[in-house]
Amino acid sequence: MNIKLLFFSFGLLLFWQLAAYGQTTNLKGFVKDSKSNQSIDGATIYFPTLKLGCISELDGLYKVDNIPFGKYKVVVKHIGYITLGKEIEISKAKENNIDFSLEMEVKELLGIEIKNDLDFNQTFIKITIKKSNIEENSVRDIGELLRTIPNIQAVRKGGANLDPVIRGFKFDQLNVQLDNGMTVEGGCPNRMDPTTSHVEAEDIESIEVLKGPFTLRYGPVMGGVVNLNTLNPRPFDKFEIHVKGNISYESNWNGTRQHFAVLGGNKKFFFTFTGNNSVYGDYEDGENNSVPSSFRKFGVTGKLGFAIKKNQIITASYSEFYARNISFPTLPMDERKDNTKLYSLDYKARNISKLIETINIKSYFTDVDHTMDNYERSSSDSMASVSHILATRLGYRAEIGLNAFTGHLFVGTDFYKINKDGDRVKNLIMQMPTSAGVVPIKVEDLWNKAVINDFGFFSEYTKRKGSWEYVGAVRIDYNSAFCDSINLKNTAGASILRVIADSTISSYLNFSFSLGATKMLSEKMSL
Known part of the structure; x- marks a missing residue:
């Protein structure tokens, strides 16, 4: 195909969509836990009839753009919570504000569940591993958890410090970072200490995997981005202190772990x-x-x-x-x-x-x-x-x-x-x-x-x-x-x-x- 014709067609399609921009508005708000009132990140907010949606951020904030005026059913869901479905009305205001509260779902989790959360703010699929997935499984190394995702492998050189591979891309072809921007420079030329080795798996709140060459916001890489979000402090309505600890033992791997x-x-x-x-x-x-x-x-x-x-x-x-x-x-x-x-x-x-x-x-x-x-x-x-x-x-x-x-x-x-x-x-x-x-x-x-x-x-x-x-x-x-x-x-x-x-x-x-x-x-x- 002629490259000029390809770019012309893409530009014409984009212009047509911009010209067709009609009477729409935005919807934003927060997703919170119904009991603790704490923010819920990674929740999916989706309009089935419009095929529009988004993912809530770390502070629970979400925003869905370009919604036509009218009444629609919205679905809000997150692993570990009861899915919420309700009908809302999108008014002709410049911006609509609605908060959603989710109730925790109490049930026995039998194994790890990898949820492909579609991030509708980007043209690539963002796969997210949630905190609940990590806690319910014996995870010695973050690389072991990553390779349970389709098209993602990890290079094992020993009992720890696995190096992730996304669709054949590895090492410097991937952008592996901590908390949206930090990258650790290892010392070993054979990469026995990649970025994933400098963080404890149980400190992770979520792992985001962005596949493909469309993530130029995060660096000049072709393979994709792996973002390890660690436990972050959050505000409370009044002064509170919470303590959590665990001790585990694995007989097959002959190992013990402690975390608080x-x-x-x-x-x-x-x-x-x-x-x-x-x-x-x-x-x-x-x-x-x-x-x-x-x-x-x-x-x-x-x-x-x-x-x-x-x-x-x-x-x-x-x-x-x-x-x-x-x-x-x-x-x-x-x-x-x-x-x-x-x-x-x-x-x-x-x-x-x-x-x-x-x-x-x-x-x-x-x-x-x-x-x-x-x-x-x-x-x-x-x-x-x-x-x-x-x-x-x-x-x-x-x-x-x-x-x-x-x-x-x-x-x-x-x-x-x-x-x-x-x-x-x-x-x-x-x-x-x-x-x-x-x-x-x-x-x-x-x-x-x-x-x-x-x-x-x-x-x-x-x-x-x-x-x-x-x-x-x-x-x-x-x-x-x-x-x-x-x-x-x-x-x-x-x-x-x-x-x-x-x-x-x-x-x-x-x-x-x-x-x-x-x-x-x-x-x-x-x-």
Whole structure:
């Protein structure tokens, strides 16, 4: 097909839909628990006859655009709650406000349920795993939970720290982030410490998986986005404190887990504090064969929230996560030690004005101290190696959401700076001792003061008309990187190589764009 004709047809279709924009209005409000009055995020609000709907946000807020005037049946549902169906009237006001209260459904859950929540604000399907799914199952690792979703796998290298794969895309082809923007830079070149390894599964409130290349708002990636939303503090009408703890044991995996959570506060100040500890031995199969997969992981997280106004919240977060003696039988080394510290500061605002719908700003800093060795490998009989890497990542993400041109316009910018430095020390046990009577040692630079910078600007526009939705997105990134000379040195610090590798400098400008259209055929089917 002629590319000009394709773009002309798409533009003509978009113009026709914009021209057909008639007498419609918006509906917004909050979804809450009927007893506790706490907000419910991830609830589905859907109009069956109109094939319109949306998903409630973390604060329970929802908004459905372009609803014709009249009376309609709306369905509101969420896992663990009784589905609500009622008839409402959409008046000719510029905006209708209706809150929904859901009653908790008490029943026995027999197994994990993965619910494909359709996010009607985007042209791709967002799959969400809810807190109830995680709590009802024995989850040692987030990667194990992710690979229960169709078209998602995880690379297993040991008993923990599985690396997700979406439809064949993996590693840097995916954007795996914490709390809508934070990405942890690991230390291992073989990725034994991906972002998913730096968070405890029981601290997760929900996991969002966005498949496809249409997510340019979140980074220049083609495979998709995995967003891990951790437990966030929420305001209470009056001062309250809630404490929850659990202890579990798995005989097959020979492991124990402990976790606790404390949350509380009032309307102005609110907080959460969580801690976890996991100790697992080697896995034993049905034939009593032992598979090296032992590990220990523990850590704490504290968050403090402050409500500037009812629709504006600032949240500060600090986490420490530690890992010890994690076995990776498929890799040349095991993880001996990993110390990770995470810092973040978030500002969120909703419904600032008729034009400005949302403002989200996140700044963060991650610090990883990673050590690995080959002491459990047969190769250590001739050469014992220890690698030590320091990796930090400093970044921010800022986005504003606008009600513009009868649709939604998102404009924002993001930035990150990665610093990596580390070496590998090799003890050459089988070689002749030096004149001083010590084992010869070689030192290799893995990353020699490496620096990576990336600055991005992005914009996305979505427009919905009836059961059709259109989206267009653009993104520009400027990336620069630098690394000192990579060299081999002996115990005296002298170069082993006669030719020293030059330092490396690179920079490039990357432009990305996407166009898409979605036709909602039913509540659970789209084209």
